[in-house]
Amino acid sequence: MSLIIIGSVAFDAIETPFGKTDKIVGGAATYASLAASYFYDQIKIVGVVGDDFLQSNIKVLNDHGIDTEGLQIKQGEKSFFWSGRYHNDMNSRDTLVTELNVLGDFDPIIPENYQDCEYLMLGNLTPKVQQTVIGRLKNRPKLIVLDTMNFWMDIALEDLLETLKMVDVLTINDAEARQLSGEYSLVKAARKILTMGPRYLIIKKGEHGALLFDEQQIFSAPALPLAEVFDPTGAGDTFAGGFIGYLAKVGTINFNNMKNALIYGSALASFCVEKFGTEKIVNLTKEEIDNRVREFVSLSSFTI
Amino acid sequence: MSLIIIGSVAFDAIETPFGKTDKIVGGAATYASLAASYFYDQIKIVGVVGDDFLQSNIKVLNDHGIDTEGLQIKQGEKSFFWSGRYHNDMNSRDTLVTELNVLGDFDPIIPENYQDCEYLMLGNLTPKVQQTVIGRLKNRPKLIVLDTMNFWMDIALEDLLETLKMVDVLTINDAEARQLSGEYSLVKAARKILTMGPRYLIIKKGEHGALLFDEQQIFSAPALPLAEVFDPTGAGDTFAGGFIGYLAKVGTINFNNMKNALIYGSALASFCVEKFGTEKIVNLTKEEIDNRVREFVSLSSFTI
Numbered sequence: 001m002s003l004i005i006i007g008s009v010a011f012d013a014i015e016t017p018f019g020k021t022d023k024i025v026g027g028a029a030t031y032a033s034l035a036a037s038y039f040y041d042q043i044k045i046v047g048v049v050g051d052d053f054l055q056s057n058i059k060v061l062n063d064h065g066i067d068t069e070g071l072q073i074k075q076g077e078k079s080f081f082w083s084g085r086y087h088n089d090m091n092s093r094d095t096l097v098t099e100l101n102v103l104g105d106f107d108p109i110i111p112e113n114y115q116d117c118e119y120l121m122l123g124n125l126t127p128k129v130q131q132t133v134i135g136r137l138k139n140r141p142k143l144i145v146l147d148t149m150n151f152w153m154d155i156a157l158e159d160l161l162e163t164l165k166m167v168d169v170l171t172i173n174d175a176e177a178r179q180l181s182g183e184y185s186l187v188k189a190a191r192k193i194l195t196m197g198p199r200y201l202i203i204k205k206g207e208h209g210a211l212l213f214d215e216q217q218i219f220s221a222p223a224l225p226l227a228e229v230f231d232p233t234g235a236g237d238t239f240a241g242g243f244i245g246y247l248a249k250v251g252t253i254n255f256n257n258m259k260n261a262l263i264y265g266s267a268l269a270s271f272c273v274e275k276f277g278t279e280k281i282v283n284l285t286k287e288e289i290d291n292r293v294r295e296f297v298s299l300s301s302f303t304i
Numbered sequence: 305m306s307l308i309i310i311g312s313v314a315f316d317a318i319e320t321p322f323g324k325t326d327k328i329v330g331g332a333a334t335y336a337s338l339a340a341s342y343f344y345d346q347i348k349i350v351g352v353v354g355d356d357f358l359q360s361n362i363k364v365l366n367d368h369g370i371d372t373e374g375l376q377i378k379q380g381e382k383s384f385f386w387s388g389r390y391h392n393d394m395n396s397r398d399t400l401v402t403e404l405n406v407l408g409d410f411d412p413i414i415p416e417n418y419q420d421c422e423y424l425m426l427g428n429l430t431p432k433v434q435q436t437v438i439g440r441l442k443n444r445p446k447l448i449v450l451d452t453m454n455f456w457m458d459i460a461l462e463d464l465l466e467t468l469k470m471v472d473v474l475t476i477n478d479a480e481a482r483q484l485s486g487e488y489s490l491v492k493a494a495r496k497i498l499t500m501g502p503r504y505l506i507i508k509k510g511e512h513g514a515l516l517f518d519e520q521q522i523f524s525a526p527a528l529p530l531a532e533v534f535d536p537t538g539a540g541d542t543f544a545g546g547f548i549g550y551l552a553k554v555g556t557i558n559f560n561n562m563k564n565a566l567i568y569g570s571a572l573a574s575f576c577v578e579k580f581g582t583e584k585i586v587n588l589t590k591e592e593i594d595n596r597v598r599e600f601v602s603l604s605s606f607t608i
C-alpha cells in the first residue's frame with residue numbers, strides 16, 4: 001500500500017526581506033512528499049521535470065524513501081520555474097516569473113507498482129490533470145486529498161467542480177473558500193462546499209491556523225506564533241503532506257485522526273517557514289517534530 | 305471586594321447588512337459589565353452619561369447586580385453618541401457620527417464604597433483618564449486590565465506609555481500590537497510590549513481568536529466560527545468583561561486561569577455578535593454559557 005503525491009517538482013527563486021536564493025528545488029510535490037516522509041515510508045511521486053533537474057536533486061527525495069519512478073524526466077526541456085518576492089509582512093508576494101516549461105503539457109504516468117495506492121494527494125495543478133490521475137488508478141484510493149487555488153476557480157471552474165466530486169478532502173485558504181462558495185461566513189462556505197463532493201474541508205488561514213469541517217463538527221487548529229518567518233514558500237504544501245502522511249501512518253480515517261493530522265501538518269509547516277525553500281524540512285529529526293507538536297499542545301490546551 | 309469597570313456608557317446607532325437600529329444603549333463599560341455580571345456579583349461602574357440616559361437604561365445594569373453609584377448623570381447634557389455602518393464582510397466599518405458630549409471632559413468620580421476595588425477594568429478611554437482612576441484608588445488593585453486602541457497611540461502615545469506602566473494586562477488587536485511595538489511578528493511585538501509594563505498581553509484577532517502572552521508562555525484561544533455575525537459592536541468589550549469577570553470569580557491570577565478567562569470572554573463575545581447591541585448578552589442563562597464554552601472545548605481539543 002502506498003501514498004501517491006502528485007504535483008509540481010520545480011525550481012524556485014525566492015526573495016524575502018531576509019535575503020534571496022538562486023534557483024532552488026521547490027514544487028508542491030517536493031514539499032508535500034518530504035513532509036509526509038516523516039510519517040510514512042511508502043511514498044511515491046508523480047510529476048515531471050526537465051533535464052535541468054539533477055540526479056542529486058532526485059537523490060534528496062530518494063534518501064527520504066520517496067519513490068520517484070513516476071517522476072518523468074523530459075530530455076531537452078526545462079523544469080517548471082517560479083520566482084517571487086515577498087513583501088515585508090510576508091503575507092503577500094509578487095510573482096516575478098512563471099515558466100510552465102514541462103508542466104505545460106504534463107501527462108501524468110502512473111507506474112504499475114503505483115497501483116497499490118491507498119492514499120492520494122493531488123497537489124495544486126490543472127483540475128483536468130488531477131482528474132486524469134484518479135482515472136488512471138485501477139482502484140479508487142481509500143482517501144483522496146485535493147489542493148487547489150483561486151487561479152483554477154477563475155479559469156477552470158467547471159473542471160474543478162467535476163474534480164471536487166471525486167475527492168474526500170479539499171484544502172483551500174479562506175479567500176478561496178469564500179470565492180468557491182460565494183459565502184463570506186466560513187461556516188456557510190463550508191456547508192456549501194461539503195455538498196460539492198468532499199466529506200471534509202480544510203480551510204488554511206496562514207498565521208491564523210486552519211479549520212477542519214465535516215458535516216457535523218468543526219476543529220480549529222492554531223498556528224504557532226513565530227518570531228521569524230523566513231520564507232513562507234511551500235508552507236501550504238508541507239502542511240498538506242504532513243496531514244496526509246500522518247493519516248497514512250495511522251490508517252483510520254475519522255474526525256479525531258484528522259484533527260491530529262492537522263496538528264502534525266501545522267507543525268511541519270511551522271518548520272518549513274524557518275528557512276529558505278526545503279532547507280529546514282529536508283533535515284528534521286523525530287525529536288524535533290515531537291517537541292514542536294508538544295508546543296502546539298501547550299499553545300492550545302486548557303482545562304475547563 | 306469588588307470589580308470596577310470604567311468606560312463609556314453611551315448610545316449607539318448601528319447599521320449592518322441585516323438592518324439598522326435607532327439609538328440603543330452601548331458603550332464599553334455597558335458591554336463589559338454585563339458580560340462580567342455572569343461571573344461575579346460585586347461589579348461597580350465608573351462612567352458618565354447625560355440626562356438623556358433613562359432610569360430604565362440604568363435599571364438594566366442594576367438588574368444585573370451592577371452598582372451604578374459611580375455613573376455620573378450630567379443634567380442638561382447629552383450622553384456620548386456613536387453611529388457606524390458595517391460593510392458586508394462585517395470586518396470593517398465606517399464611523400458616521402461621533403459626539404463626545406459628556407465624555408469630552410469626563411472627570412471620573414470614585415465613590416467611597418468603591419475603595420474595596422480588587423479588580424479594575426480600564427475600558428478604552430483617554431489614557432489620562434485611565435491614569436486618574438488608578439490614582440484615585442487608595443489601594444492598588446490586585447489586577448488592572450487596560451483596553452486601548454490605535455487612536456490613543458496616534459494622539460496620546462506618551463500618556464498611553466505612562467498608563468501602560470501601571471497595569472497588569474493589556475488588551476489590543478493585532479494591528480495595534482504591531483503599531484505599539486513597531487514589530488510585525490506578534491511574538492516579537494509581545495516581547496516588546498511586555499517590557500512596557502503589563503505582565504500579560506492579550507492580542508485580539510476578531511474572527512481568528514485571541515492570543516495570550518506572558519514572558520514565558522503563549523496561549524491561542526480560537527474564535528467560534530459563526531454562520532451569522534449580526535452586529536460586531538461591543539464584542540471586544542464583552543470579551544474583556546467576560547475575561548476579568550471570570551478572573552474575579554476564580555480569584556487567583558495565573559496563566560492557567562487566564563487561559564480559561566480568555567475562553568469565557570470569547571464565549572461571551574460570540575453571543576454578543578448574534579444580535580444588535582446588548583440585546584443578546586443582556587439575557588443569557590448559565591446553561592447557554594456553559595454550552596457555548598463546551599463548543600469551544602470541542603472546537604479546539606485534540607489528543608496526541
